[in-house]
Amino acid sequence: MTDHTANLFSIATGSSEPIYRQLVEQVRRLAAAGQLKPGDGMPSVREIASSLALNPMTVSKAYSLLEMDGVLARRRGLGMVVANFAPARPADRVELLRPALERAALEARQLELEPDTVLTLFETILKEAK
Amino acid sequence: MNAPLVQMSSVTKHFGARQVLDRLDWQVAPGQVIGLLGRNGAGKSTLLECMLGLREVDGGTVSMFGEDAAALSDGARARIGYVPQKSDLFDWLTPLQMLEYFEAMYPRWNKGKVEGLLSRWGFDPYKRNSPIKKLSGGEQQRLSIIRALAHDPDLLILDEPVSALDPVGRRDFLRELVDQVIERGTTVVFSTHILSDLERVAFDLAFLKDGRIALQGQLDALLEGARRVVAAPHALPAGRLQGELRRSYEGALTSVIVQADYEQLAQLAGKPGVRIETLSLEDLFIEMTREG
Amino acid sequence: MNASAWQDYRRIWTATTTWRDPRQVEWIGRIALFLALAAGMARLAGVLERDRFWHMEVFVLVGWFAIVWMIYFLPASVLMNSAPNAWLVPRQRRRLRQMAMASWLFMTLGATLAFGTWAAFPLLAIYTLGVMLQRAGIRSAAVLVLLATIWPFLSTHLPSALVHAIVGQRGLVLESAALGLAAMWSLARLYPAGGDRHLDGRKRVVAGLARFDRRGAGAGVRPAPSPISRFAYLPALQRDCRCGKAEALLMHALGPAGHWSVWIPGAAIVLLIALVMALLTSNGPSQGFVDAMDIAMSTATVMAVVSTAHFAQQLGRTRGEQALLRLTPLAGNTALLNRRLAAGMIKSALISWGMVTALVLLLAWAAGADAARLLRQLGLGCLGGQLAATWLLGDFARRLPSYAWWRFPVLASQAGANLAAAWCLARLGGSIWAWLVPVSVIGAAALLSWSRRRMLAAPPAFPVTRMEGSVEKGGQ
Numbered sequence: 001m002t003d004h005t006a007n008l009f010s011i012a013t014g015s016s017e018p019i020y021r022q023l024v025e026q027v028r029r030l031a032a033a034g035q036l037k038p039g040d041g042m043p044s045v046r047e048i049a050s051s052l053a054l055n056p057m058t059v060s061k062a063y064s065l066l067e068m069d070g071v072l073a074r075r076r077g078l079g080m081v082v083a084n085f086a087p088a089r090p091a092d093r094v095e096l097l098r099p100a101l102e103r104a105a106l107e108a109r110q111l112e113l114e115p116d117t118v119l120t121l122f123e124t125i126l127k128e129a130k
Numbered sequence: 131m132n133a134p135l136v137q138m139s140s141v142t143k144h145f146g147a148r149q150v151l152d153r154l155d156w157q158v159a160p161g162q163v164i165g166l167l168g169r170n171g172a173g174k175s176t177l178l179e180c181m182l183g184l185r186e187v188d189g190g191t192v193s194m195f196g197e198d199a200a201a202l203s204d205g206a207r208a209r210i211g212y213v214p215q216k217s218d219l220f221d222w223l224t225p226l227q228m229l230e231y232f233e234a235m236y237p238r239w240n241k242g243k244v245e246g247l248l249s250r251w252g253f254d255p256y257k258r259n260s261p262i263k264k265l266s267g268g269e270q271q272r273l274s275i276i277r278a279l280a281h282d283p284d285l286l287i288l289d290e291p292v293s294a295l296d297p298v299g300r301r302d303f304l305r306e307l308v309d310q311v312i313e314r315g316t317t318v319v320f321s322t323h324i325l326s327d328l329e330r331v332a333f334d335l336a337f338l339k340d341g342r343i344a345l346q347g348q349l350d351a352l353l354e355g356a357r358r359v360v361a362a363p364h365a366l367p368a369g370r371l372q373g374e375l376r377r378s379y380e381g382a383l384t385s386v387i388v389q390a391d392y393e394q395l396a397q398l399a400g401k402p403g404v405r406i407e408t409l410s411l412e413d414l415f416i417e418m419t420r421e422g
Numbered sequence: 423m424n425a426s427a428w429q430d431y432r433r434i435w436t437a438t439t440t441w442r443d444p445r446q447v448e449w450i451g452r453i454a455l456f457l458a459l460a461a462g463m464a465r466l467a468g469v470l471e472r473d474r475f476w477h478m479e480v481f482v483l484v485g486w487f488a489i490v491w492m493i494y495f496l497p498a499s500v501l502m503n504s505a506p507n508a509w510l511v512p513r514q515r516r517r518l519r520q521m522a523m524a525s526w527l528f529m530t531l532g533a534t535l536a537f538g539t540w541a542a543f544p545l546l547a548i549y550t551l552g553v554m555l556q557r558a559g560i561r562s563a564a565v566l567v568l569l570a571t572i573w574p575f576l577s578t579h580l581p582s583a584l585v586h587a588i589v590g591q592r593g594l595v596l597e598s599a600a601l602g603l604a605a606m607w608s609l610a611r612l613y614p615a616g617g618d619r620h621l622d623g624r625k626r627v628v629a630g631l632a633r634f635d636r637r638g639a640g641a642g643v644r645p646a647p648s649p650i651s652r653f654a655y656l657p658a659l660q661r662d663c664r665c666g667k668a669e670a671l672l673m674h675a676l677g678p679a680g681h682w683s684v685w686i687p688g689a690a691i692v693l694l695i696a697l698v699m700a701l702l703t704s705n706g707p708s709q710g711f712v713d714a715m716d717i718a719m720s721t722a723t724v725m726a727v728v729s730t731a732h733f734a735q736q737l738g739r740t741r742g743e744q745a746l747l748r749l750t751p752l753a754g755n756t757a758l759l760n761r762r763l764a765a766g767m768i769k770s771a772l773i774s775w776g777m778v779t780a781l782v783l784l785l786a787w788a789a790g791a792d793a794a795r796l797l798r799q800l801g802l803g804c805l806g807g808q809l810a811a812t813w814l815l816g817d818f819a820r821r822l823p824s825y826a827w828w829r830f831p832v833l834a835s836q837a838g839a840n841l842a843a844a845w846c847l848a849r850l851g852g853s854i855w856a857w858l859v860p861v862s863v864i865g866a867a868a869l870l871s872w873s874r875r876r877m878l879a880a881p882p883a884f885p886v887t888r889m890e891g892s893v894e895k896g897g898q
Binding site: 011014015016017018019020021046049050051052053054055056057058061106109110112 | 313325329330332333349402406409411
Binding site: 186222 | 511
């Protein structure tokens with residue numbers, strides 16, 4: 001059961017994704033990848049805000065969302081901890097790919113490509129990556 | 131206590147023939163952290179000066195802490211911290227002397243905070259005892275900030291407070307702002323060009339254009355909600371789009387900035403030849419403050 | 423007055439007296455103490471009678487206070503009263519106004535006491551008010567000071583009825599009351615409280631104060647261009663740009679203040695005062711005018727020295743511009759820069775001096791002055807020219823000519839030497855003033871030629887004082 005520090009996070013300014021959303025996505029990704037195990041302690045809002053120079057309200061907004069989604073849970077006296085969740089099934093994990101795939105789909109549509117062509121290309125790339 | 135801390139109604143101000151503020155309405159609620167954005171010369175400094183009562187307004191009213199800004203009581207003044215763009219800081223005194231002087235003038239003074247800031251921001255004993263005019267621009271600016279924070283103000287107004295600081299200095303300043311100021315619930319209004327700083331620290335934004343607050347709202351909502359729709363004119367529905375903020379024409383294409391309406395966007399996204407782009411804060415700034 | 427008010431005053435006082443080197447405050451204090459003790463000793467020795475003794479003590483006390491006030495408190499307090507500070511720092515502005523008013527009263531009443539007669543009050547009030555305002559950077563207050571200083575001279579020339587009315591009992595009471603109100607009003611103006619005029623005029627105020635601070639309030643502070651510059655300086659600038667002559671263009675590094683047109687407002691004021699005196703004087707208008715021209719010439723002598731000091735100050739302020747000029751082809755190689763600059767400065771100084779002297783002489787002649795009078799004025803003018811030439815040129819890379827008050831003995835001894843020489847020559851025939859002319863001209867030429875040679879051998883002048891503190895090579 002590790003206690004994580006604010007070093008867990010990195011945010012990028014200048015993107016079109018608001019910072020709270022970046023934090024949420026990072027936590028989801030880390031949890032899905034198994035780097036955040038159930039019961040691990042999360043850094044406090046104050047710690048994150050101070051370390052990354054963020055408005056605490058932004059951080060607590062991200063935490064509230066994650067709590068609502070069940071990724072994190074609030075334990076009295078311990079602050080935020082990673083919730084007990086079943087290890088992400090492939091079906092859940094693949095959902096994380098959705099934003100990237102949606103972007104690719106948009107581009108494909110702009111280039112006026114047929115779905116089959118695109119899927120073939122994607123398969124090729126996946127096989128290359130192995 | 132949700133009465134606005136600062137209330138500006140119908141404020142007008144001109145310099146000669148030039149209209150700088152034009153029937154501007156603005157409110158700042160307690161605890162808000164607002165970033166004020168605008169082009170160079172748009173009047174951000176003038177707006178802040180009018181807000182504080184430093185400049186007389188030609189029309190409209192400004193009130194701070196419920197009092198008329200033109201006649202602030204000593205108590206109200208003690209609750210305000212101001213970092214002007216150009217620091218004028220008794221430059222013949224040393225930092226310690228200057229801080230001691232101001233300590234005597236204010237009822238509240240947080241010596242621990244001052245000491246902490248001085249040591250964290252690199253003011254070693256040598257610098258603390260050299261006349262301020264010998265310090266670099268960045269150091270003078272940091273000192274100006276320390277002085278404004280030292281008396282634990284309830285309202286902190288910053289006018290380009292970090293223009294002379296390097297990236298490390300800026301990050302340190304933001305950290306202190308978060309720790310010492312925002313955590314305490316101080317209301318902060320600051321105008322800056324450095325958008326990345328605003329993204330980190332501000333929760334609300336206000337754009338000053340043509341003498342009025344052209345757009346304001348929560349930073350996250352503005353970013354998430356804003357989209358740029360680029361298409362050939364015939365691909366777009368006739369008339370204004372829902373939540374349209376501005377429309378411009380670039381060659382054969384029309385570019386429209388809209389505040390999101392997901393249904394409408396989903397419809398448009400389906401059409402061929404229509405591109406929907408997300409905007410970064412910089413894009414939003416450029417679009418919102420462009421002439422025309 | 424409660425304790426915190428006194429604490430405020432003390433803090434403000436301490437903050438302002440470190441505005442310049444605090445050792446100077448201590449020195450002034452020591453000198454004052456010394457004088458006070460000396461008077462005490464003289465009293466004990468019976469040399470000084472009681473009344474005079476007390477007057478002397480009051481005089482020393484008030485004098486000390488006035489000097490510290492003028493040199494330290496005023497400029498510093500005006501600087502402290504920036505718009506944000508005036509508006510947002512609780513109580514500061516109120517205290518500043520209270521202190522200014524109290525000190526003015528103290529100085530004026532104290533001086534009146536030292537003079538021993540109530541009739542001196544209005545005069546002293548105007549004088550102290552003028553000096554205070556001038557020191558705080560308000561240029562037009564010089565009129566007040568001038569008025570007060572020439573009063574003794576003026577009163578002997580005014581119709582006696584008018585003079586009696588002014589210094590009579592009722593007159594004094596009225597004037598005192600009026601002056602009290604005027605002081606309150608103008609001192610409050612010294613410390614504005616925010617507002618457009620305060621914010622926008624701030625630069626001008628800081629520039630006005632910088633004129634008194636030798637080290638300058640930073641290189642960026644410039645006196646605002648006067649409207650005169652539009653008519654005289656700018657056309658000259660355009661013309662010089664077209665002709666492309668190096669000396670003239672280099673001199674533009676000094677800005678409008680280095681141009682002869684800077685004399686015009688001063689000349690206009692002198693003319694105005696002379697006209698007023700001519701009208702008011704009881705000796706007959708033309709005689710009064712000639713008297714005024716006498717004063718004008720004496721003033722011009724001093725002004726010549728002041729203007730050289732002014733050049734030096736301008737050089738000190740325009741280092742940025744000088745650095746840029748140094749990089750242009752105009753600067754030539756190192757020796758050429760100094761040669762051109764020397765030529766330019768001599769030319770500019772000569773034109774200024776020549777104009778003023780000629781103007782005064784012309785006006786005096788037109789008003790009917792006799793040859794002896796004119797010669798005296800010419801003699802004084804030439805003497806002034808020589809004094810001004812003393813430090814006009816030099817090794818600017820190392821130090822700027824400084825016309826600080828402690829250098830005045832040098833100038834005084836020069837003047838003395840000239841007068842002595844003229845007096846000796848006058849034994850041979852001719853008046854002392856007539857001889858003063860060639861003596862001063864030769865003296866000025868010698869000084870200029872010697873300092874020019876030094877300047878040519880020195881490193882390039884621009885940017886000035888960059889080598890401050892480095893040792894000069896050779897025995898110069």
